Amino acid sequence: MSDRQRMLVVVTVLFSLVLASAILLVYSKHQSRKLFVQLQQLERQVDALNTEWSQLQLEQGAWSDHGRIERIARKRLSMVSPDADEVIFIEQ
Amino acid sequence: MKPIVWRRTAASVVFVSLTAVLVLKALEIQILDSDFFERQGDARQLRTLEISAHRGDILDRNGEPFAISTPVSSVWMNPKLVKDDLDSLDAIAGLLSLDAVSLRDKARRYQDREFVYLKRHVSPELADKVMALRVPGIALQDEYRRFYPSGEVAAHIIGFSDIDDNGQEGIELAFDDWLKGVPGKKRVIRDRLGQIFDDIERIEPEQPGKDLQLSIDKRLQYLTYRTLKAAVIKHNAVAGSAVVLDARSGEVLAMANQPSFNVNDRKQLKPQATRNRAVTDVFEPGSTMKPISVAAALETGRWKPFYKVETAPGYMRVSGNMIRDERNYGDLDIGGVLEKSSNVGVSKIVLAIDADEQWNMYQRVGLGMSTGSGFPGEVSGRLSLDALNSDFARATMAFGYGISVTPLQLAQAYSAIAADGVMYPVTFIHDDREPVGQRVMTEKTAKAVRKMMRRVVDGDGTGERAAVANYSVAGKTGTVHKFIAGGYADERYRSIFAGMVPAEEPELVMVVMIDEPRNGEHFGGEVAAPVFGKVMAGAMRLLDIAPDNFARNAHRAAPVKAAVSEHGGDA
Secondary structure, eight states, X not given: OOHHHHHHHHHHHHHHHHHHHHHXXXXXXXHHHHHHHHHHHHHHHHHHHHHHHHHHHHHHHHXXXXXXXXXXXXXXXXXXXXOGGGOOOEEO | OOHHHHHHHXXXXXXXXXXXXXXXXXXXXXXXXXXXXXXHHHHXXXXXXXXXXXXXXXXOTTSOEEEEEEEEEEXXXXXXXXXXXXXXXXXXXXXXXXXXXXXXXHHHHTTTXXXXXXXXXXXXXXXXXXXHTOOTTEEEEEEEEEEOTTGGGSHHHHOEEOTTSOEEEHHHHHXXXXXXXXXXXXXXXXXXXXXXXXXXXXXXXXXXXXXXEBSOOHHHHHHHHHHHHHHHHHTTOSEEEEEEEETTTOBEEEEEEESOOOTTOOTTOOHHHHOOHHHHOOBOOGGGGHHHHHHHHHHTSSOOTTOEEXXXXXXXXXXXXXXXXXXXXXXXXXXXXXXXXOHHHHHHHHXXXXXXXXXXXXXXXXXXXXXXXXXXXXXXXXOOSGGGGOHHHHHHHHTTOSOBBOHHHXXXXXXXXXXXXXXXXXXXBOOXXXXXXXXXXXXXXXXXXXXXXXXXXXXXXXXXXXXXXXXXXXXXXXXXXEEETTEEEEEEEEEEEEEEESSSSXXXXXXXXXXXXXXXXXXXXXXXXXXXXXXXXXXXXXXXXXXXXXXXXXXXXXXXXXXXXXXXXXX
């Protein structure tokens, strides 16, 4: 191959490498932005779930409050604590 | 033209035109389209904001919540951005139930500031509605709000924190550093109008606070609280306190006081309702001191449980002062002195030992000094040294006058008797490690005193109403005249009961103190002992402690032997 032709090949190869690297750069930037958006979405989900969890905990606390359970047991269900002589002990 | 000249000219033309394009573009950006770009710049403003940290939850020994932080939003405005749009503020004011006029006024008054709270801790739903109005200059800040599911029941122990999540009272205060997190920082983009947030990055993540597990048992706490409250109401008392300790580890399982308060709505707080009286208020223990005084005597070896004391004629003179019993009990053995609660008997007993032997026992069981629980506002009570110089002072101390203790201290002292002479320091925190105690009396002394205290409840003593069916109970009643400016009141009392269950191998110690019952009954055995009995009966069941005393219910048959099949199935 002549000098000129060799030069042309080298330049073309280098040029395509530059082009490829530029495209890859754009691609990776784009990926990064996409992932970041996903991350933000997931973080928002985490926050929403945390909020829901605390609220459910509080709700559970309110429903299972001892005073409330006792009131329902006594008034609505007419339950009583057994007297000592109503309890039978079984020995094993 | 020659080729070389042609090439040079072409190159120059290309470069000159490229430069011209750049210059023209620069002109365009800088001068012609400057408005557009300025706007775009403003639309993307960077700002650094704080991220609130989640405050640690406070849990009971079984993981049940006592204090929970829940995410809320606080609405704030940037007056600089609002000042030209005062009308939209009215809509905001309506949603937040604020006065529209004062809101406008606020915007005007603080127009040089950038951050003014409008309403803190609103629900997420309401916050969404506010933001949906898209009023410029209004934004949200994520914060946390503290809720206390058990309300008045454990209010004195848990305490509370303020709107900025700083502990103010109780455990919330004592362990504030542990519970508090560290706020983080984040950078956000938002437009000039203050809306449309876009998180860019978290510069520093927030560190959430750590959860705290207490030694308190929520179920036992509820049982203690409501039994105490019922008794205080029934006897029309001024106040009351009750403490339940695990005798083997010093853990506080329950601590209740009356009066109490609504910890979730503290707009109308009365100071006397928020005191954790079980650790902040002292009282003279009266006859509940007698078992400790007897322990001091037995520990010297010079008294044995079967020795007799002459209490006739039911009164005695010490250093010119009179000590009296209810009536003449005649000759009593040491156990009888406790059973009948004889002041003369216990005075003779302690005066026969050395003053320092008596005083040292009181000090060893922790009287006169802080329990080291770390609870804010805890006091040490009073155990004075110079009383030892007077025989009369020694005698009155022996039956609980001239010495002051907190209910927690008294419970801790009794726990030494319960745990065969070893006293474990009281703690509010759940700890799985092996507790480390200190021996304050011999096992023999502790067991002997317990045996005597059994007679107070299961025998013929004043503590009958503290009995628990199917369990052995040991304890002591106390009925103390209240000391008010200048002397002891004739008709104002404190009713006390201190005891342990099961008496043979105690697991729980409980002290009940009712301050000034005003409905007629005032003896410890009438007012405080029943509270003990009811709570301990429930506690035995809750904590699955096996009964050890079926003899109490003589009419019932002994336990039935179960028939267990080869396969071990349950019927």
